[in-house]
Amino acid sequence: MNTTLIKNAKIVNEGLITEGDVLVKDGIITQIGTNLSHPTAVVLDAKGKYLLPGVIDDQVHFRDPGLTHKGDIESESRAAVAGGVTSYIDQPNTVPNAITQELLAQKYQNAAGRSYANYSFMMGGTNDNLEEILKTNPRNVAGLKLFLGSSTGDMLVDSSAAIESIFSSTPLLIAVHCEDETTVKNNLAHYKELFGEDIPVSYHPIIRSEEACYLSSSKTVELAKKTGARLHVFHISTAKELALFDNSIPLEEKKITAEVCIHHLWFSDSDYATKGNFIKWNPAVKTSADRDALWKAVLNDTIDVIATDHAPHTLEEKAQVYTKAPSGGPLVQHSLVAMLEKVREGKISIEKVVQKMAHNPALLFKIENRGFIREGYHADLVLVDPNAKWTVEKSNLLYKCGWSPLEGTVFHHQVTHTFVNGKMVFENGKVNDIKAGERLLFNRM
Numbered sequence: 001m002n003t004t005l006i007k008n009a010k011i012v013n014e015g016l017i018t019e020g021d022v023l024v025k026d027g028i029i030t031q032i033g034t035n036l037s038h039p040t041a042v043v044l045d046a047k048g049k050y051l052l053p054g055v056i057d058d059q060v061h062f063r064d065p066g067l068t069h070k071g072d073i074e075s076e077s078r079a080a081v082a083g084g085v086t087s088y089i090d091q092p093n094t095v096p097n098a099i100t101q102e103l104l105a106q107k108y109q110n111a112a113g114r115s116y117a118n119y120s121f122m123m124g125g126t127n128d129n130l131e132e133i134l135k136t137n138p139r140n141v142a143g144l145k146l147f148l149g150s151s152t153g154d155m156l157v158d159s160s161a162a163i164e165s166i167f168s169s170t171p172l173l174i175a176v177h178c179e180d181e182t183t184v185k186n187n188l189a190h191y192k193e194l195f196g197e198d199i200p201v202s203y204h205p206i207i208r209s210e211e212a213c214y215l216s217s218s219k220t221v222e223l224a225k226k227t228g229a230r231l232h233v234f235h236i237s238t239a240k241e242l243a244l245f246d247n248s249i250p251l252e253e254k255k256i257t258a259e260v261c262i263h264h265l266w267f268s269d270s271d272y273a274t275k276g277n278f279i280k281w282n283p284a285v286k287t288s289a290d291r292d293a294l295w296k297a298v299l300n301d302t303i304d305v306i307a308t309d310h311a312p313h314t315l316e317e318k319a320q321v322y323t324k325a326p327s328g329g330p331l332v333q334h335s336l337v338a339m340l341e342k343v344r345e346g347k348i349s350i351e352k353v354v355q356k357m358a359h360n361p362a363l364l365f366k367i368e369n370r371g372f373i374r375e376g377y378h379a380d381l382v383l384v385d386p387n388a389k390w391t392v393e394k395s396n397l398l399y400k401c402g403w404s405p406l407e408g409t410v411f412h413h414q415v416t417h418t419f420v421n422g423k424m425v426f427e428n429g430k431v432n433d434i435k436a437g438e439r440l441l442f443n444r445m
Contacts, residue, residue: 002024002025002026002027002422002423003023003024003025003026003038003040003041003042004023004024004041004042004043004044004379004419004422004424005021005022005023005024005036005037005038005041005042005043005044006021006022006023006024006044006046006051006381006383007021007036007043007044007045007046007047008020008021008045008046008047009021009022009046009047009049009050009051009383010046010048010049010050010051011032011050011051011373012050012051012052012350012351012354013052013053013354013372013373013374014359014372015351015355016351017050017350017351019034020032020033020034021033021034021035021036022036022051022373022379022381023036023038023041024379024381024419024422025422026422027378027379027421027422027423028376028377028378028379028422029373029374029375029376029377029378029379029381030375030376031375032373032374032375044383044417046383048385048386048387049383049384049385049386049416050350050383050384050386051373051381051382051383051384052084052336052350052354052358052373052381052382052383052384053354053358053359053370053371053372053373053380053381053382054084054085054086054087054117054358054370054380054381054382054418054419054420055083055084055085055086055087055335055336055357055358055382056085056086056087056088056089056357056358056361056362056365056367056370056371057080057085057087057088057089057307057308057310057332057335057357057361058088058089058142058175058232058259058305058307058361058364058365059089059091059175059234059235059259059261059307059308059309059310060076060080060088060089060090060091060307060308060309060310060311060332061090061091061093061094061309061310061311061312061328062076062077062088062090062310063076063094063312064076064094064107064110064111065094065095065096065106065107065110066094066095066096067094067095069314070312070313070314070317070400070401071312071330071399071400071401072400073110073111073114073115073119074114074115074116074435075398075399075400076310076312076330076332076399076400077114077115077116077117077119077435077437078116078398078431079330079332079333079397079398079399080116080117080332080333081116081117081418081420081425081426081431082333082398082415082418082426082431083332083333083334083335083336083337083415084336084337084382084384084415084418085117085332085335085336086117086118086370086380086381086382086418086419086420087117087118087119087120087361087367087370087371087380087440088117088118088119088120088332089119089120089121089122089142089143089365089440090107090119090120090121090122091122091124091145092104092121092122092123092124092145092155093124093145093147093155094107097124097126097155098121098122098123098124099123099124099125099126099129099132099155100129100132101132101135101136104121104123104136104141107121108121108439111437111439112439113435114435115435115437116420116425116431116434116435116436116437117420117425117437118370118378118380118420118421118437118438118439118440119437119438119439119440120140120141120142120439120440120442121141121142122141122142122143122144122145122175123136123141123143123144123145123172124144124145124155125144125145125146125155125157125166125174126155126157126162127157127158127159127162128162130162130165130166130169133166133169133170133172134169134170136170136172138171138172138442138444139441139442139444140439140440140441140442141172141442142173142365142440142442143172143173143174143175143232143365144166144170144172144173144174144175145175145176145177146163146166146174146175146176146177147176147177148163148176148177148178148179148181148216148220156181158181163220163223164223164227167223167224167226167227167229167231168227168229170229171230171444172230173230173231173232173364173365174224174229174230174231174232175232175233175234176217176220176231176232176233176234177234177235177282177283178213178216178217178220178233178234178283179208179212179213179216179282179283180211180212180213180215180216183209183211183212183215184207184208184209184212187206187207187208187209187212188207188323191203191206191207192323197321197322197323197324198321198322198323199321199322199323200322201272201276201277201280201322201325202269202272202273203322204272204280204284204285204322205269205284205285205286205287207284208282208283208284209284210238210240210286210290212283213236213237213238213240213241213283214238214240214241217233217236217241217244218241218244220233221233221244221245221256224255224256225256228255229255230255231255231256231257232256232257232258232259232364233245233256233257233258233259234259234261234307234309235259235260235261235264235281235283235307235309236258236259236260236264236294236297236303237260237264237283237284237285237286237290237294238283238286238290238293239289239290239292239293239294241258242258242293242294242297242302242303244256244258245257245258245297245302245303246302247297247300247301247302251301251304251360251363251364252363254304257304257305257364258297258302258303258304258305259303259304259305259306259307260294260297260298260303260305260306260307261281261306261307261308261309261331262306262307262308262331262334262335262338262339263279263281263285263308263309263329263331263405264281264283264285264286264290264291264294265291265294265295265298265306265339265342266338266406267279267285267291267405268285268286268287268288268290268291269285269286269287269288270288271285272285275405277318277319277320277322277325278318278329278403278405279329279405280318280322280325280326280327280328280329281309281311281327281328281329282327282328295347295348298348298352298356299348299352303356304356304360304364305356305357305360305361305364306335306339306353306356306357307335307357307361308331308332308335309328309331310329310330310331310332310335311327311328311329311330312328312329312330312399312400312401313325313326313328313329313401314401314402315401315402315403318403329404329405330399330401330403330404330405331404331405331406333397333398333399333404334392334404334406334409334411335357336353336357336382336384336413336415337411337413337414337415338406338409338411339353339356339357340353340384340386340411340412340413341411341412341413343413344386344412344413358371358372359371359372365442366442366443366444367440367441367442367443368440368441368442368443370440378421378422378438379419379421379422380419380420380421381417381418381419382415382417382418382419383415383416383417383418384413384414384415384416385413385414385416386412386413387412388412388413388414388416389410389411389412390410390411390414391408391409391410391411392404392406392407392408392409392411393407393408394407396429398431416428420434420436420437421436421437421438422436423436
């Protein structure tokens with residue numbers, strides 16, 4: 001029997017910080033209290049450390065299968081657990097795209113026994129695969145992903161009839177990438193005329209503009225209201241889009257929800273001068289005013305979830321000229337500590353970080369028995385030392401691509417231990433060779 005007793009931790013859970021102990025048996029949290037003891041448990045003294053429910057990242061691209069020179073299930077899930085991410089939802093724009101039940105099943109088979117963290121994979125939507133979408137099991141698949149603006153891969157859904165048909169037909173949660181393709185193409189053509197292929201990357205947020213984002217997201221939200229679809233809008237990047245979302249009702253009652261990513265909270269367009277293509281994402285990092293508005297929306301619950309859109313590319317790929325360099329970057333190893341740095345700065349509370357990165361993803365996707373520190377729940381747990389100063393350097397990166405947009409950043413919190421299903425997969429800087437990840441299940445009819 002595998003039993004662990006975590007003692008004297010500052011437990012951050014459900015809006016409170018309480019000092020106490022957590023007993024874990026066979027992967028399940030069996031007791032939470034004070035002065036707990038157990039005759040055979042391995043005891044871990046967590047005095048001075050925070051104990052958090054593991055981060056659930058609802059938007060990653062681990063590049064497996066077909067793009068594994070950038071990253072794969074093993075490499076990126078190792079990086080994830082080192083950063084306190086214990087569950088992730090991977091997107092369908094791999095090679096081949098996960099747009100049939102057979103291809104989706106292959107991704108799950110590929111992950112079984114290879115992932116350090118718990119996993120789920122999105123079904124992908126196209127202009128003509130509604131029949132396959134309707135076969136998706138909502139009990140063991142996170143949802144449906146639609147690219148309503150082109151990004152990495154070839155999964156653009158641009159038929160209005162197809163989109164409305166999908167929204168009207170499926171009970172699945174529909175997660176969307178919203179950028180208006182016509183606007184982006186016209187902007188790109190304009191700047192190609194001026195600069196050729198080597199457009200300065202500072203024009204990225206002008207090419208993939210506020211207008212492109214708002215046109216697509218407003219139209220999509222309107223369609224969701226018309227059809228009653230369950231809509232989740234990924235990576236909101238502009239202040240203008242925030243008016244589309246409602247913070248007056250509890251998350252569990254929302255049919256339209258929103259997410260922001262770490263990079264849109266951390267960087268602004270002034271950073272293109274030093275970071276270049278390394279902060280080239282779709283949607284683009286925009287102005288400091290947009291960033292300030294996104295922070296306000298996180299704090300007032302207009303935005304429900306903080307995620308990463310972790311999307312590694314090689315250094316060689318990123319070193320190309322603007323029109324050739326792919327969008328995306330690696331973030332799962334540093335998402336939690338980045339937000340905890342903002343706690344240190346007084347920007348957000350640690351309770352709110354836990355809400356946005358663990359509780360709310362679990363509630364929003366109806367993930368079964370995860371995302372909280374509760375008796376009877378899976379023991380996906382993270383210990384954090386709030387007084388451990390360190391610097392992001394190439395030598396401590398676990399991403400297969402070997403770089404981070406946060407290199408040189410000094411953090412003051414450090415993940416010291418990560419448990420996935422009660423197994424210690426990360427301990428004091430070392431990932432243990434325990435691929436403890438399980439397929440996520442969802443409480444849906």
